[in-house]
Amino acid sequence: MFYREAGDFKTSYSADNQTFPIKFDRVGYIVVMLIAFLVIPFIINDYWANAIFLPFLIYAIAALGLNILVGYCGQVSLGTGGFMAVGAYACYKLMTSFPDINIFFHVIIAGGITGLVCVVFGLPSLRIKGFYLAVATLAAQFFLVWLFNRVAWFYNYSASGQINAPERTVFGIEVTGPNTEAWATYLFCLVFLVASALIARNLTRGMAGRKWMAIRDMDIAAEIIGVNPLKAKISAFAVSGFFVGISGALFFSVYLGAVEVGEAFGINKSFLVLFMIIIGGLGSIFGSFAGAAFLVLLPVVLKVVGVDMLGWPTDIVAHLQLVIVGGLIIMFLILEPHGLAQLWRVTKQKLRLWPFPH
Amino acid sequence: MPEQLAFAIEVFLNGLMSGVLYALVALGFVLIYKASGIFNFAQGVMALFAAMTLVGIQNGQVPFSHLINAALGTQIHHFGWHIHSVLAITLTVGVMILLAWAIQRFVFRHLVGQEPIILFMATIGLAYFLEGFADLMWGSEIKKLDVCLMADACLPQGINLAIDEITFGWFGYGFFIDNLDITATIVAAILVVALVAFSQYTKQGRAMRAVADDHQAALSVGISLNFIWVLVWSVAGFVALVAGIMWGAKSGVQFSLSLIALKALPVLMLGGFTSIPGAIVGGLIIGVGEKLFEFWVGPLVGGATENWFAYVLALLFLVFRPQGLFGEKIIERV
Numbered sequence: 001m002f003y004r005e006a007g008d009f010k011t012s013y014s015a016d017n018q019t020f021p022i023k024f025d026r027v028g029y030i031v032v033m034l035i036a037f038l039v040i041p042f043i044i045n046d047y048w049a050n051a052i053f054l055p056f057l058i059y060a061i062a063a064l065g066l067n068i069l070v071g072y073c074g075q076v077s078l079g080t081g082g083f084m085a086v087g088a089y090a091c092y093k094l095m096t097s098f099p100d101i102n103i104f105f106h107v108i109i110a111g112g113i114t115g116l117v118c119v120v121f122g123l124p125s126l127r128i129k130g131f132y133l134a135v136a137t138l139a140a141q142f143f144l145v146w147l148f149n150r151v152a153w154f155y156n157y158s159a160s161g162q163i164n165a166p167e168r169t170v171f172g173i174e175v176t177g178p179n180t181e182a183w184a185t186y187l188f189c190l191v192f193l194v195a196s197a198l199i200a201r202n203l204t205r206g207m208a209g210r211k212w213m214a215i216r217d218m219d220i221a222a223e224i225i226g227v228n229p230l231k232a233k234i235s236a237f238a239v240s241g242f243f244v245g246i247s248g249a250l251f252f253s254v255y256l257g258a259v260e261v262g263e264a265f266g267i268n269k270s271f272l273v274l275f276m277i278i279i280g281g282l283g284s285i286f287g288s289f290a291g292a293a294f295l296v297l298l299p300v301v302l303k304v305v306g307v308d309m310l311g312w313p314t315d316i317v318a319h320l321q322l323v324i325v326g327g328l329i330i331m332f333l334i335l336e337p338h339g340l341a342q343l344w345r346v347t348k349q350k351l352r353l354w355p356f357p358h
Numbered sequence: 359m360p361e362q363l364a365f366a367i368e369v370f371l372n373g374l375m376s377g378v379l380y381a382l383v384a385l386g387f388v389l390i391y392k393a394s395g396i397f398n399f400a401q402g403v404m405a406l407f408a409a410m411t412l413v414g415i416q417n418g419q420v421p422f423s424h425l426i427n428a429a430l431g432t433q434i435h436h437f438g439w440h441i442h443s444v445l446a447i448t449l450t451v452g453v454m455i456l457l458a459w460a461i462q463r464f465v466f467r468h469l470v471g472q473e474p475i476i477l478f479m480a481t482i483g484l485a486y487f488l489e490g491f492a493d494l495m496w497g498s499e500i501k502k503l504d505v506c507l508m509a510d511a512c513l514p515q516g517i518n519l520a521i522d523e524i525t526f527g528w529f530g531y532g533f534f535i536d537n538l539d540i541t542a543t544i545v546a547a548i549l550v551v552a553l554v555a556f557s558q559y560t561k562q563g564r565a566m567r568a569v570a571d572d573h574q575a576a577l578s579v580g581i582s583l584n585f586i587w588v589l590v591w592s593v594a595g596f597v598a599l600v601a602g603i604m605w606g607a608k609s610g611v612q613f614s615l616s617l618i619a620l621k622a623l624p625v626l627m628l629g630g631f632t633s634i635p636g637a638i639v640g641g642l643i644i645g646v647g648e649k650l651f652e653f654w655v656g657p658l659v660g661g662a663t664e665n666w667f668a669y670v671l672a673l674l675f676l677v678f679r680p681q682g683l684f685g686e687k688i689i690e691r692v
Contacts (some may be wrong), residue, residue: 076475128676131397131478139669144664261497267620271482292565299401312428315498322490329483333476354505 003351019201022352036190041183049182055257056296057189058247062198063276063288065243070274072204072281073236075125075217078139081269082144083241085261086114087248089154092163095176095253096156103168103176107192107249113244115238117144122237126230129219141267148261161262165253176253185254192250196243201285203239212236213283244273276326279332281341290340298325368461368534369653370646376647378546379604383622384629385550386597391631392570393590396466396477402619404457404595407492408565409602412451413503414496416446421495423635431580443505455588462588478680489616498613503606542604547598550638553593562589616664624672630682639683644668 003024010016020026044053062084069075090110093175095103121140125133148154155163167177175179175188203209211232214222223229259265272295280291299321306317336342383401390398401437414421422448426432465484469477477691557563568576569586577583605615621644629640648667656663675682 008550091431120553124677132627132676134475134478135627136669136673138620138623139666139673142666142669144393148665164589196463215668271486274482310428316424319490319493319498322486323494325488326483326485326487326490330465330480330487333472333480333483334465337472337476 003348003354017205023274033194035099036194037187041187044182044186046182047257049186051226051300052296053186054104054189056194056293057186058250058255059273059276059296061196061250061287061337062244062247062273063280063292064196064285065240066246066282067277067282067284067288068200068204068212068243069236069240070276071214071287072209073212073240075122075233075234075236076131076134076274077137077240077268078134078270079121079140079144079265080244081265082141083244084248084251084269085144085148086117086241087111087245088252088259089148089163089261090114090245091249091253092156092165093154095115095166095168099166099168101221102170103253104170106168107246107253110249111242111246114248115241118237118241118244118252119234122234122241125233125237138267140271141200142145145261146263160260162258163252164258165257168253176257178257181255189250189254192246196246197285197289199309200239200243201286204285208232208239216283252329263273275329277339278329279339281339282337284339286344287339287341290344294340295325312345366650366653369649371535372539373646373649375536375543375645376649377642378539379601379608379641380545380603380618380621380625380645381638382542382546382549382597383618383642384552384602384625385634386594386601387622387626387633388631388637389553389597390590390594394466394569394587395474395568396481397474397631398594399478399481399596399619400488401598401622402616403454403485403488403492404454404598405432405602405605406611406613406617407457407488407602408450408595408599409503409606409615410492410496410501411437412446412450412505413501413606413611415449416441416504419496421684424497425494435581447505447603451596453673454599455592458591458595459588461591463583466587473637478590485616489613500610501606502614503603504610505603505607536608537605538608544606545588545600545604546638547664548595550634553597553634556593562586566590600612602621621668626682627672628675628682633682633684636682637686645673646670 003022005022008021008023010021011288019028020029026059040053062080066077066080069077087110090113091106094106095102098106121137124136149161155161158164165176167174167179169175170184170188173184175184185260193333204212210234211222211227214225214227215229215236222232248265251264256264273348276291276295277288279294280289282289302317302321302324304312305322307314332339338345339341362634383405386401386404387398389394390401413419418439418441420426420434420437423435426434461484465480466477469480553565557567565576565581566586566589568579568581569583569590573583576586601618602611602615605618609615622641625637625640625644628634628643629638635667651667652663
C-alpha cells in the first residue's frame, strides 16, 4: 500500500542515487533515528543497556568493519579479536597517557592505530588468497593477544595484567568507569555507530567500494580495468581495522571497563563477528546490523527460555547455543548465502508489488 | 658433552614427538582437502568428539543424559557396564562413519560447486555444531582416557626410564622422554604406512585418488562421488580418533583438545595443503621449531611463545613460498 515508488519523483542525480529510494524507507529511517536518540535514552535501564543495547551497538561497528573486508573486498580475516584488542589497548594507553584529551578523540585515534596494525597484517593478502589468507590472519590473532598478555608496558605494569578504564567524561557526563549512567554510555556508542554506518555506506557506494567489490568479484579482471589491487586491498584492511579498532576501544572502555586480553579478545570473538556477517549478509550494511542484533539477542533469548522458563542448567543451554549457532551458520550458507539482508530485500520486493503477485 | 647441549637435544627430541602429534591432526586435513577441496576446520573438534565418544562408550555413559535429566527430571547417568577398549574403539569408528555420512548428506551435498571459502566457513559452523553436540551428548567435564588392550596392557604413561638410564650412561645426562610420545610416534608411523597402502593398493583407495585428481573424470569412469566423499570423511574421522586417543591420553579429554586443530593449520601451510609427506615434515618442523624457540628465545621475551610461533613462522613462509614445502603450485599471483 504505502511501499511504492509511485508518486515519488526524483529530480536530481543525487536524489536518484540516495540510500533509501522509497519514501516509506526514508520516513522509517528518520523514525528509527528519532527513537534511538530521543526515546530509548529516557527509558533505558542498566539491564537493557548491558545485556542488549551496548553489545549490539559495539558488535555492529565491528561487523561493519569486518563486512568491508570480507563482504566487500573478499579478504577473509579471522583476526578480528586481535584487532579489537589493539583498539582496546591503544585506547587504554591513550586514556592513561593523555588524561586531558577527550575520550572521544582517544577512541578515534585508537581506531586509526588499529587500522595501521591491520594494514601490516594485511600485507600477505597481496600474495595469498582465500583460506590461506584466513589462516594467515590467525597469526595476527594469536600474536597480538600474546603481545598484550606478555609485554607489561601495554597494561601499565599492573599486577593483575588487566587493564581498567579510568573515569572519563564527555561534556561533563561520565561515559567510562564504574559510575556511569546507562543512557550516557548508550548515547556515546550510538553516536559512533551512526557515524560508522554513514561512513561505511558512503565509502561502499563510492569509488573505493566499487574498487573493493571489483577485487572481490575477480581480481585479475579488476586489475585489467585499472584497479590497483595493492591500494584496494590495503585500503580495505585499513578501513576495516579502523572500525574494528573503534569497536574494540568501546568494548573495553565503555562496555566492560576491565579487560583480560585472552578472555575478552580470544579467537572466539573473531568467529563471533565473522558469524554475524555471515548470518546478517556478506556485503551489506544492513546485514551487519541484522547479524549483530541476531547474535546478541540469541543468547539472551535462549537464556530466558531455557534457564528462566524451563529451568535447565546453564551449561546445557550454553551447549545448545553452540549447536544452534553452528547449525544456523550451515543453514544460512546452504539456503541463503546472502543472509538476513537478502531475506529483507526479498521481503521489500514482495511488499512493493503487494497485493499483486507480479 | 656439555649439559646445555644435551638439554637442547632433549628439547629437540621432545619437539619431534609433539610434532608427530601435530602431524597426526594435519593428516586428517590433507586427506579431506585432497579428495574434496574442502578445508576442514572441524578436524580438531572431530578429534574431540571421537575421544569423548570413546570414553563415553567405554564407561557406559548414557548419551544426552544431562539433556534427558533436565527435560524429564530423571536421574540417569550410566548404563553400569564397562566395555573393553577394542570393542569400544570399533564402536567409535562406527559412530565416526555415521558422522561422516551425516556430514556429507546434510551439509556438503548441498554445497557442491560453491567457492572454497564458503565451504571453509561451513566447516567453522560445523565445528561449533559438533562441539556443542559432543558436550550435550557426553557432558563437558574433563575425562580421563585409559585405553587398555588387556587388563594390564594400557597406553603407557610417564617418563621412559630405559632411555633415561641409557642416555645417562652415554652422556652423563638422562633424557626425559614421555612413553606416550614414543607410542604416538609408532602409532603415527603405522597409520601413515596403512594410509599409503590403502590409497595405493586397494580399489577404494585408488578411487579416492582418482576423485582427488579430477572429479569429473572420476565420475565419468563410474566412481560414485558420494561414496568416495563419505569414505574420505570416514577415514578422516578415523585419523581424528587416533589423534584424539593420543592427545586425550596425554592431557585428558577436554575442550582444549579441539584447539589442536588450530595448531595443525600452520603445519599445513608449511607442508602444503595437498601433501601427506608435507603434513608430516611440517608437523616435525613446527614441533621442533616451537620447542627450540621457546627454549632459546622464550625466556628473553616473556615465555609462552608456543601460542604464536607456529603461525608467524607459517606466515613468513607463505610470503616467500605460498604453496608450502611440498604442495602443488596452485595459488595464482595477483
